[in-house]
Amino acid sequence: xxxxxxxxxxxxxxxxxxxxxxxEALKPKAGGKAVQGSSVPLILPNxxxxxxxxxxxxxxxxxxxxxxQVVPEALGLLEGIEQPVSPLAICGPxxxxxxxILSRLLGSADAFELGHRMDPKTFGIWMGTSVxxxxxxxxxxxDTEGIDAAGARANQDASILVMTILLSSLLxxxxxxxxxxxxxxxxxxxxxxxxxxxxxxxxxxHFDHFLIENFTRCFIxxxxxxxVKKGQKxxxxxxxxxxxxxxxxxxxxxxxxxxxxxxxxxPTEYLKTRVLAREDEDEDEDFDESASNxxxxxxxxxxxxxxxxxxxRPSEKAxxxxxxxxxxxxxxxxxxxxxEALIERLLQLSHAKRGYDKGSTVNGVAxxxxxxxxxxxxxxxxxxxxLDNTWKNTxxxxxxxxxxxxxxxxxxxxxxxxxxxxxxxxxxxxETTEIGMNSTDLVxxxxxxxxxxxxxxxxxxxxEKVGHLGISSGNLGNENKIVVxxxxxxxxxxxxxxxxxxxxxxxxxxxxxxxxxGGELLYYIKQNKESSRTFCQELFxxxxxxxxxxxxxxxxxxxxxxLMGELASARQQYSEQARGPEKWVVLQEMTKNLEDLxxxxxKIKGYQKKLMEEREKAHKAELETMEKAQExxxxxxxxxDMQKTHQETLEKMDQQHREQMEKDFQEKQLSKMQxxxxxxxxxxxxxxxxxxxxxxxxxxxxxxxxxxxxxVQRGADALSAVGEGVVDVAYTVGSGVAGAASTVVxxxxxxxxxx
Ligand SMILES: Nc1nc2c(ncn2[C@@H]2O[C@H](COP(=O)(O)OP(=O)(O)OP(=O)(O)O)[C@@H](O)[C@H]2O)c(=O)[nH]1
Ligand SMILES: [Mg+2]
Numbered sequence: 061x062x063x064x065x066x067x068x069x070x071x072x073x074x075x076x077x078x079x080x081x082x083x084e085a086l087k088p089k090a091g092g093k094a095v096q097g098s099s100v101p102l103i104l105p106n107x108x109x110x111x112x113x114x115x116x117x118x119x120x121x122x123x124x125x126x127x128x129q130v131v132p133e134a135l136g137l138l139e140g141i142e143q144p145v146s147p148l149a150i151c152g153p154x155x156x157x158x159x160x161i162l163s164r165l166l167g168s169a170d171a172f173e174l175g176h177r178m179d180p181k182t183f184g185i186w187m188g189t190s191v192x193x194x195x196x197x198x199x200x201x202x203d204t205e206g207i208d209a210a211g212a213r214a215n216q217d218a219s220i221l222v223m224t225i226l227l228s229s230l231l232x233x234x235x236x237x238x239x240x241x242x243x244x245x246x247x248x249x250x251x252x253x254x255x256x257x258x259x260x261x262x263x264x265x266h267f268d269h270f271l272i273e274n275f276t277r278c279f280i281x282x283x284x285x286x287x288v289k290k291g292q293k294x295x296x297x298x299x300x301x302x303x304x305x306x307x308x309x310x311x312x313x314x315x316x317x318x319x320x321x322x323x324x325x326x327p328t329e330y331l332k333t334r335v336l337a338r339e340d341e342d343e344d345e346d347f348d349e350s351a352s353n354x355x356x357x358x359x360x361x362x363x364x365x366x367x368x369x370x371x372x373r374p375s376e377k378a379x380x381x382x383x384x385x386x387x388x389x390x391x392x393x394x395x396x397x398x399x400e401a402l403i404e405r406l407l408q409l410s411h412a413k414r415g416y417d418k419g420s421t422v423n424g425v426a427x428x429x430x431x432x433x434x435x436x437x438x439x440x441x442x443x444x445x446x447l448d449n450t451w452k453n454t455x456x457x458x459x460x461x462x463x464x465x466x467x468x469x470x471x472x473x474x475x476x477x478x479x480x481x482x483x484x485x486x487x488x489x490x491e492t493t494e495i496g497m498n499s500t501d502l503v504x505x506x507x508x509x510x511x512x513x514x515x516x517x518x519x520x521x522x523x524e525k526v527g528h529l530g531i532s533s534g535n536l537g538n539e540n541k542i543v544v545x546x547x548x549x550x551x552x553x554x555x556x557x558x559x560x561x562x563x564x565x566x567x568x569x570x571x572x573x574x575x576x577x578g579g580e581l582l583y584y585i586k587q588n589k590e591s592s593r594t595f596c597q598e599l600f601x602x603x604x605x606x607x608x609x610x611x612x613x614x615x616x617x618x619x620x621x622x623l624m625g626e627l628a629s630a631r632q633q634y635s636e637q638a639r640g641p642e643k644w645v646v647l648q649e650m651t652k653n654l655e656d657l658x659x660x661x662x663k664i665k666g667y668q669k670k671l672m673e674e675r676e677k678a679h680k681a682e683l684e685t686m687e688k689a690q691e692x693x694x695x696x697x698x699x700x701d702m703q704k705t706h707q708e709t710l711e712k713m714d715q716q717h718r719e720q721m722e723k724d725f726q727e728k729q730l731s732k733m734q735x736x737x738x739x740x741x742x743x744x745x746x747x748x749x750x751x752x753x754x755x756x757x758x759x760x761x762x763x764x765x766x767x768x769x770x771x772v773q774r775g776a777d778a779l780s781a782v783g784e785g786v787v788d789v790a791y792t793v794g795s796g797v798a799g800a801a802s803t804v805v806x807x808x809x810x811x812x813x814x815x
Contacts, residue, residue: 072167072403076192079407083167084193092136095189098171099203102134103223103435104184117183127439128219130432134187138431141424142525144197144412149224149304152234154180154206157311160384161234161371162203164399165406166190169385172203180206185223197412198424202228219438226434227427229413230406231304231363236311305409306363308335309402312373314394331368336360369405371398416451420529425461429454455529462525463547466518467580470551473514474584481505488592488640491585507588511581515551522547553578566635566644592640599638600650603630611660619666 076082088094096115104110107123110131138145148165150158159172159182166188175181183205192199204224225231308331317330325333336356360366374380374395380387388396413422422430433450481489481504490506505513526543554574563569576582607626610618634647661667 072164072400075400075403076167076407079194079404081192081194081199081407083190085190086137087140088133088136089140092140093133095133095137098166098168098190099173099186099188100134100137101131101183102138102185102187102202102431103128103130103220105129108183128184128223128435130435135428135431137187137189138200138424138428141191141198141200141427143193144421144423145200145427146194146197146230146410146412147200147202147228147427148230148232148406148410149185149202149204149228150232150234150309151204151221151224152207152232152309153236156206156234156236157374157384158182158206158232158234159203161232161309161399161402162188162201163385165192165201165403169388172201174385182206185220185227192407194410197410197421199407199410200424200427222438223431223434225304227431228304229411230307230409232307232309232406234309234311237313303363305365306359306367307406307409308366308368310368310370313370314372317370327368327370328366332360332366336366365409367409369402371395371402415454415529417529422454425525426454426458426529429457429461455526458529459526459543459546462522463543463550465525466522466547467550469521470514470518470580473517474510474580477510477514478507478584478588481510482588482591485591488595488642489588490639491588491641507584511552511584515548518547518551519544549579551579552576552581566647589641592642593646595640596638596642596646597650600634600646603634604650604654608654608657611657611664614660614664618664620661620664620670621666623661623664 073083093112095112100115101108101110101117104117105125106127106129107120107125108117109120110116110133111118112133148162150162152158155175159174160169163169163171163174171188171190172186173181182203185205186203188201188203191201202224204220207221310327316324317327317334319325319329319333336359372392372394374384374391375387376392380390384391413427414420415422415426430450433453437450478489479485487504489504489510492508493506522543523540527540553576555577557573557575559571559573559575560568561571576585607623607630610626611623638647
């Protein structure tokens with residue numbers, strides 16, 4: 061169905077532009093099917109089927125409505141949105157102008173099909189095939205079937221509403237006229253099912269009690285629990301951050317909302333204070349709380365924000381109302397103004413849908429995965445949609461899909477880049493850049509250079525796809541690393557190993573590194589090896605085949621020196637022109653084949669002479685080597701002798717030195733002693749002289765001989781006492797000399813004694 065685009069005053073392009081949005085048609089993801097019409101069913105009851113080619117929904121004969129199903133074509137459109145999404149959904153009683161008002165958001169009057177009969181028109185959940193594209197997020201519009209739609213039982217209503225709440229970030233509850241407490245009681249059934257489902261989400265054992273028929277009993281029990289256990293209340297209100305914002309849109313309202321004292325108040329104040337607030341103020345009456353109180357309180361607790369908007373009746377004329385899409389400019393001007401104000405407010409309220417993890421957002425891909433999972437959960441009467449589990453699964457699935465897509469892009473880009481670098485497979489690539497050589501030194505990139513370039517591109521792509529999931533924002537870097545690692549494992553599996561490689565000079569060298577044992581890259585490595593082998597074999601043949609021919613049937617002027625020159629030049633050319641990892645392997649293999657040529661060498665002129673020259677050269681070299689060895693041996697022996705002599709001289713010098721030191725010391729001590737002895741003796745002589753003088757003076761002229769003898773004797777005794785004193789002094793001086801010289805000192809004492 062082609063939608064009726066509005067223009068001029070009724071169109072909303074300027075308004076959207078002012079808020080940074082524009083209407084944009086969705087494109088299916090690459091390979092997805094295009095869809096017909098301005099809206100497409102996202103979720104349908106099982107008794108209806110979407111016909112892709114006509115864009116119509118058809119009844120499935122004989123099928124009874126029991127479950128819900130996702131429509132793959134709509135999921136395909138959602139998957140095309142990589143930007144975070146802000147799903148804006150509308151729900152409420154049937155035949156209340158839901159599809160019409162949502163169409164106006166897209167600048168159309170009937171983007172979502174309107175009903176003109178008493179029967180409900182919209183079944184399931186529909187999605188606009190155009191979106192409001194903003195800078196940071198994309199608003200996706202979701203239209204839902206009316207609550208109490210004929211043919212849907214209460215639990216089916218609930219399933220649709222559960223899905224709508226779970227999928228949206230802004231929910232409009234649309235109803236005709238001003239609501240009263242009684243309206244909330246009507247909503248009780250539907251809302252309580254949803255709320256119970258969420259509240260018990262962590263505690264499955266209670267789920268057995270949760271039967272649709274018994275929902276009222278459960279709800280009362282639960283409500284009692286909320287007010288008694290304050291802690292749980294806080295926990296439940298935490299759901300509000302994952303619930304959408306809530307807007308109650310009242311249609312056909314021209315009266316000004318007022319408070320109990322008839323003072324004019326805003327529609328939101330009216331909703332919060334007059335409709336949703338408790339009638340009685342007694343906090344302890346929870347158990348008997350009226351159904352309307354419970355719903356009111358639940359709405360205020362569970363939704364992120366609650367506000368109210370009103371619209372006047374579009375027209376009083378039946379013919380206009382019956383064909384509203386055709387009469388936009390003929391509608392009540394206040395209604396059209398109200399629509400504009402509503403659109404502006406909705407744009408202001410819109411925000412990217414939050415994921416279950418802090419700081420995360422949901423994009424189109426994630427939303428399509430979540431839709432599938434939630435449908436599965438609501439179809440199972442024993443299952444409950446569990447927010448955190450669904451989110452975890454969504455992340456896993458999204459990562460899986462993003463990795464899969466990254467691998468596809470890797471393959472495409474590798475194929476293109478390798479084809480370009482190899483001139484469509486004609487010239488093989490070097491596998492890696494040689495050690496010590498920069499990739500920029502090479503004219504052509506190596507295979508690993510190409511791999512790294514493509515890897516960088518797909519890693520960025522992957523991170524962009526999953527980055528907005530913001531899985532526990534504090535740990536984002538680590539989480540991203542896990543995803544990148546998972547992708548890299550798909551691309552390259554490697555093993556640590558010591559690799560033998562042939563350097564340019566043909567020698568084998570070893571290097572610590574990794575070898576690729578699996579992943580997408582391995583395919584390119586194998587392919588390149590194969591190409592290198594063929595290329596090098598052909599090159600070898602082209603270079604050596606002519607030489608072989610000449611050796612087998614040598615031309616007359618062909619001599620051995622010429623042959624050697626040709627071989628050297630062919631090898632040089634091979635080393636310059638051969639490409640890829642098989643370069644040296646092929647050379648080795650092919651050289652073996654060349655060896656059988658040597659038997660033909662003798663046919664070549666100059667070979668014998670060359671052989672003799674070579675032999676002589678070798679003999680000369682041998683002799684020279686022997687002579688050199690002998691010389692070296694002699695020199696060695698000489699060196700040994702010299703070393704021995706030198707050692708002995710050193711020892712001798714050392715001994716002499718020590719003896720001289722001892723001798724010097726003794727002489728020094730003796731001369732000291734002698735000096736002392738001389739001075740003592742001089743003193744002794746002096747005393748003796750003095751005594752003799754004294755004696756001479758005291759002796760009478762002719763003393764009797766006996767007296768002389770006695771006197772002489774006394775004089776002799778005194779003399780000997782002085783002598784002993786000299787010896788004692790000498791000894792004392794001797795002992796005072798250092799111990800090392802004690803023998804010298806005792807010798808002196810003996811000498812002294814003798815003296
Ligand atoms: N009273 C009233 N009727 C309206 C309003 N807007 C549209 N309608 C009319 O309501 C009828 C149903 O409009 P829809 O937009 O299809 O309503 P709906 O809520 O999507 O209906 P279902 O999909 O069947 O639940 C049409 O005839 C419209 O002309 C409104 O603001 N007030
Ligand atoms: Mg509708």
